[in-house]
Amino acid sequence: MLIRRKKGWEIPERDATPESIYKNRRQFLKGIAAGSIGATASSLPLGSALAQGSGSTADLYPVDRNPAYTVEREMTEKSKALTYNNFYEFGSHKSISQAAQAMRIRPWTVVIDGLVEKPIEIDFEELVRKMPLEERVYRFRCVEAWAMTVPWSGFPMKALVDFAKPLSGAKYVEMETASQKDTMPGLRQFWYPWPYIEGLTMAEATNELTMIATGIYGEELPKQNGAPLRLVTPWKYGFKNIKSIVRFTFTDTRPKSFWEDINADEYGFWANVNPEVPHPRWSQAYERLLNNGESVPTRIYNGYGDYVADIYKGMESERLFM
Numbered sequence: 589m590l591i592r593r594k595k596g597w598e599i600p601e602r603d604a605t606p607e608s609i610y611k612n613r614r615q616f617l618k619g620i621a622a623g624s625i626g627a628t629a630s631s632l633p634l635g636s637a638l639a640q641g642s643g644s645t646a647d648l649y650p651v652d653r654n655p656a657y658t659v660e661r662e663m664t665e666k667s668k669a670l671t672y673n674n675f676y677e678f679g680s681h682k683s684i685s686q687a688a689q690a691m692r693i694r695p696w697t698v699v700i701d702g703l704v705e706k707p708i709e710i711d712f713e714e715l716v717r718k719m720p721l722e723e724r725v726y727r728f729r730c731v732e733a734w735a736m737t738v739p740w741s742g743f744p745m746k747a748l749v750d751f752a753k754p755l756s757g758a759k760y761v762e763m764e765t766a767s768q769k770d771t772m773p774g775l776r777q778f779w780y781p782w783p784y785i786e787g788l789t790m791a792e793a794t795n796e797l798t799m800i801a802t803g804i805y806g807e808e809l810p811k812q813n814g815a816p817l818r819l820v821t822p823w824k825y826g827f828k829n830i831k832s833i834v835r836f837t838f839t840d841t842r843p844k845s846f847w848e849d850i851n852a853d854e855y856g857f858w859a860n861v862n863p864e865v866p867h868p869r870w871s872q873a874y875e876r877l878l879n880n881g882e883s884v885p886t887r888i889y890n891g892y893g894d895y896v897a898d899i900y901k902g903m904e905s906e907r908l909f910m
């Protein structure tokens with residue numbers, strides 16, 4: 589998505605770089621000094637990707653559609669949803685589907701830590717085979733005002749939360765995308781606060797709508813859509829739907845998400861869809877359907893208010909719709 593700040597190379601850093609990016613850059617320079625760049629766990633020798641957990645999960649799909657979650661809208665064509673993407677790790681434009689094929693997704697270790705009974709690391713394949721998979725058709729609304737309707741396969745995030753056994757002090761779940769310096773050219777754009785981070789409250793994470801998607805259109809999730817597992821929160825703007833997750837951290841502190849860190853005036857923590865609250869630079873009243881470019885009215889909570897509006901009762905002082 590577009591951000592108001594100029595690019596890092598266009599203006600003196602001290603004038604325009606948010607603190608987080610400064611910080612990141614300092615860490616980056618420190619990393620060079622310490623010789624640590626290039627020696628991270630994500631740059632293991634080629635071939636080790638097959639050492640463990642290399643099995644495909646293709647046999648799991650298709651899964652049964654849950655008829656409770658269907659929408660009246662026409663489904664977006666698969667070819668559109670799989671080639672018009674946001675995934676800044678692979679570039680700040682929509683045509684990243686080819687570049688994303690470089691991402692290594694086996695083995696894929698998921699860390700569950702923070703305020704939990706017992707922090708664990710689990711292989712993705714082992715995790716997904718423990719979870720109750722189903723298909724749901726959801727609307728999807730990007731903050732940039734394009735929209736799609738897709739059949740996700742995956743499991744309710746509540747199943748993952750139950751599996752994690754959070755302690756009573758846990759108030760939020762922070763999620764983190766993989767950082768593969770060698771496969772993700774976007775990570776060289778050091779002014780972004782990598783890794784991509786997102787967060788939900790426990791009430792949001794355990795809401796019945798919230799899914800961890802592992803598939804789409806009856807198949808394993810393609811890399812460009814966030815393989816092997818990504819978040820789906822259909823009542824929130826698309827940027828909350830973090831891709832290619834490697835870590836779930838239960839915490840008592842509200843996470844600062846990637847886009848909030850870049851520009852908190854335009855992209856907040858809550859990011860609930862609302863046609864009446866414009867983005868500072870454009871209206872949110874309508875959305876453009878990926879299928880045919882048709883413009884249709886946006887609905888509050890993207891049409892999912894019956895499921896989620898209660899979460900936000902008594903929180904009117906928060907910026908719920910940015």
Ligand SMILES: Nc1nc2c(c(=O)[nH]1)N[C@H]1C(S)=C(S)[C@@H](COP(=O)(O)O)O[C@H]1N2
Pocket residue numbers: 589669672673674675676677729730731765784812813814826827828829830831832
């Ligand atoms: N790690 C990561 N997750 C991300 C993004 C990203 O750049 N990096 N973009 C977000 C945005 S802005 C949108 S609209 C959706 C797009 O998902 P899709 O490409 O599957 O349609 O992914 C979200 N998740």
Ligand SMILES: [Mo]
Pocket residue numbers: 589674730731732825826827
């Ligand atoms: Mo987005």
